[in-house]
Amino acid sequence: MVVCYPPEAIPPLDAAVVTAARVSMIKVDEVFVPAREAVTFEVPGGAIFRIVSVEGPQVGDLNLFHAHDLTEHFWSGKTRAMHGTHVSTGDRVWSTVPHLRPLATITDDTLDWYGYDADGGGVHDVIGTRCDPYTQHLLTGTDYHHCCHSNLTRAVAGHTGRPEREVELLIHDVMNVFMCTGFTRDTHQYFMKASPVRPGDHLEFLAEVDLLGALSACPGGDCGDEHSSDVAACHPLVVEIYETSQVEGWESATASGYRWPT
């Protein structure tokens, strides 16, 4: 057996750059994400952002786009293939082809102590998709309008001024921030359990390009029971944006050098 993408072959972000950025970080903005809603936020390349738990245990569904071209966005599948089913400090958030570059690097994670539990569950997965009204309708016959897919669509449509029908095609498989998930050992089915996140916990990223983010405070709350309903206890989330002073050695991530044969 071989690891498909050996970790030592994946270019890391320079540790000195991360340290210099973190030492100089100063909070310049804060974005409030109401329970069962999504909001967008912008982060310039070289800046840091944190997703912060406030008020109570809550999962966040994160989409990340290149701020100047929304067709380049987070590629969940390739990020999973490179770093594993769950991500933490040092892992990078890769973008779609033809760009395939790191959109961001995770620089701090207060839930890294969780690791993998006895059921194989871990935190911050890149194996889920996002709760969406189509699957909800398929499985239950009911229409629910505050699924993460719907919330993210509305938020990005509001930001861009483009119609929701058009924008929803840009909404992509999320990073499930703070969510505790895994695959059952016997049947390898996707499971979730109550998130260990508590107010004060955060997941921190260094933006490697100019970013547009969208974050939904999932209607599943801590996702310990159900999602896509108004039953679960839900809480807001906060996104904190930090400026970093001129960090020597930091450069915006460049797109893939691959060229098709002519």
Ligand SMILES: [Zn+2]
């Ligand atoms: Zn959700």
